[in-house]
Structure formats: structure tokens, C-alpha cells
Amino acid sequence: MKITLTLNGLSREVDLPPLVRLLDALRGPLGLPGTKEGCGEGECGSCTVLLDGEPVNACLVSIGQCEGRAVTTVEGLSAPHLGPLARCFVDHGGAQCGICTPGMLISAEALLARRPDPSDEEIREAIAGNLCRCTGYQRIVDSIREAARERREAGGAA
């Protein structure tokens, strides 16, 4: 089945069985291995991507369901260089082993697009579907809060 989608702002076409998971399509034929597989059953959030701007678990979405829709992966936030949000994770210790990080960045991006000045509670709610086994979350919350501040100071452009 030929599927046309907008991937990180570019129109892409893939020819795949429609029930192939978006996660596998991204990491395989679409050549974007930044999205990680954790649990593979919608619990851990490692594979979070944006589907028409909303965070979803790519392990639960079929590539056929992406026809005509816009998908943003972690590569779309940062390419070709580390973006300001990812830089805040580096600077504030928000990333350790790194498996949860792409999903955390996507969930944070979805939050900041809607809430330029989120409270800590809103940040924690936004990443509640992203499990991290390293940081204890506080440094991730700090990273997102700092990214929000930088983005506001840059007039929303960061």
C-alpha cells in the first residue's frame, strides 16, 4: 500500500503493508532511528512522535493510518544540529542513558507549543506518559522549564 505523509515537514511516500507500525516504518524504510522502542505496548512513551501536532505512541499507530497526516520525530526538532530544547536537556542533566530522551523531547515540544509558560505540574502531566529510569524526573522538569524560558525570551522562536 502506498502511503503519503508529511514527515518532519517534507512529503514522503512509502510502500508498506498498512498495518506495519509507524515505529518500524520510521526506524526502517524511512531511515529515522531517533525514535526508540521501549515497551512496544503504549506504556513507556519512548517512541512518542507528533501526529498532526499531538503526541502519540508510534508503536500503536499503523503506517496506513498516517496517510495524508503530518508526523514529527525527534530528528524534526533538531536537524541538522542540536535544537535549543535538546540543548537544555544536555545543560540541565535531563538526559542520561538516552532511551527515553527522544520521547521526552517530543512530549515537551507538544507542551511548549500550547503552553509557553507551563507550571511544574503541567510539565509533569505532559511527560507522565514518558518513563525515565535514570533521572528521577526532576532534571527533566528543570530542562523543560528552562527551555520554556529561553523560548519565551526568544519570542517563541527557540
Add this chain to the structure above:
Amino acid sequence: MSLADLPLHDMQRAASLDALCGIVAERHARGEATVLLAGGTDWVVEQELKPPRGDADPRPLVVDVSCMAELRGITATRGLLRIGAAATYLEIRRHPTVIERAPMLAAMARELGAIQIQARGTLGGNLATASPAADGVAALAAYDASIVVKSVRGERRIPFSALQTGYKQSTRAPDEVIVAVEIALPPEGSPWLWRKVGTRRAQAISKVALAGIAVRSEDRVVRLGLGMASVAPITATLLQTRALVLSRPLSAITADALDAAVLSDIAPIDDVRSTREYRKHAAKAVVRGFLRDLGAPV
């Protein structure tokens, strides 16, 4: 079928709701299954638990309904809230009319899964899967919602009280498509409760969840809707408890009578999430909490 078999499936979209009803009816008449796929938060995960498909096994057709306009949308007219079966929980919790006129529904949607699940999960999916642990269905029970279903024979409305017949069993015919749910909105400002007891606030299937909506007149509750998840083979509607509360002034309701009514309404089991005894305890506690909020001395 296991996850590895997913690529073997065919998937299509239907051009319209009528076309979808036609596909489902034709396949049903031939004894073939059709899976209507919305968010996939249950169905895709379930495939992982199944053994690999044998060559002779029937292959269900998957129809993607996640973008079907006729199954989406949230509207309110003349006190009736209509939520498309494929509207997502994220859309529900953000909808201004839901927030203003059905705040319990918005509170439920906010605590269901995490945002990634809310962005995909739907009321239609939870109704189709028919798990008694579904938070969204407990909320519909409390609102005494109607389920709008359609087939090639026409459209009909199933009152919530006539929907569920047993564990994952319902009165919806196999060829009927869930189109929407309709909720007669209670008066503005009606007291409500959404109380979920789970391992953590996000991504936890409820050990017990209570949805409650009441209309109060001085010392009496004159209308009461209750729905409870994870305490019986079907979503519990707590009819004995409702009857008790409606039968006497709030000041005359005792904790013992309330507890007894709740226990007569539920049949919890031990499972991976909780125990029968804890569920009984939690069920009594959350109902008492709601009645205490309403002014009963319990």
C-alpha cells in the same frame, strides 16, 4: 495473530458511514470479521498476546475509522451533548462545552492513560472493546448516556442501561457500527465526582473508579447517576446505591446502609491490579466520599 502478523492484514478506509456499514454487513453475512480501528490502544496491544496466525486462519479486514468525519466531532444542542465515537479523549478534555457542561467527563478524560493515549483513545473504542475496567465507559454509565449505532438496517439508540449483558458482551449487533454517544446534560453546576484509584495518576488501569453526577434539592438528591469501573463483569451502575440515596433525605443516609448497598451492587475479583477485598474497601470509600460531598453524614 501476533504482532509479527500485523503486516499480513489488509486495511482500508471507507468513503462514508453508509459505505462502512455496507462493508461490515457484507463481511458479517459471509462470516468474516471486520476490525474497526481507531486509536489502536487496545487492539494493537492485544495482538501481541495472540499466537502466530496459521495459514488457514481467517484474516480480518481492518478498516481505519480514526479519520472518518461522520464518527468525529463534539456538538451540543438543546441540552444534548453528542460525542463522535472516534473523537479522542484529548479532544474531549479540551472541548469548551465538555469542560463547562460535562466537567466530570473532562476530568475523566484528563486522568485516562497519559496524553499519548488520550490523543488516540476513543469512547467508541472503549465501548467496542467493552472492558469493565474502562474509565470512559464508567463515566457514560453515570450520565445514563445513549449509544448511537448504525447498520444497513438503520440507526438506533441503545440506552446505557440496556447495553451490557456480561463480560465484554453487549446488545450491539455484530454488524452495528458505534457512531456516537449522547448525553442529556444535567443542570449547570450539578455536583459531580470523578475518582480514580490506581497505582499512579497516569497510565494506570483503575483498581476502582467512580463516576458520579447528582442533582440536589435541599436535603435530597433528586437525580443520581453512578458508574464504577473494575468492580464487576460489566461496568457497575450501582442501582441499589442509587435507589437508597434517592429514597430518603441526605441527612437520613447512614454509612452502614450505604456500604451495604454498594457491596450488593458489585462483584469484584482478584486480578493483577488489585484484590477483591481492596476493591470492596475502595468502592465503599469512594461512594462515601461522594455522598459526604453532597452532605450525607457518612
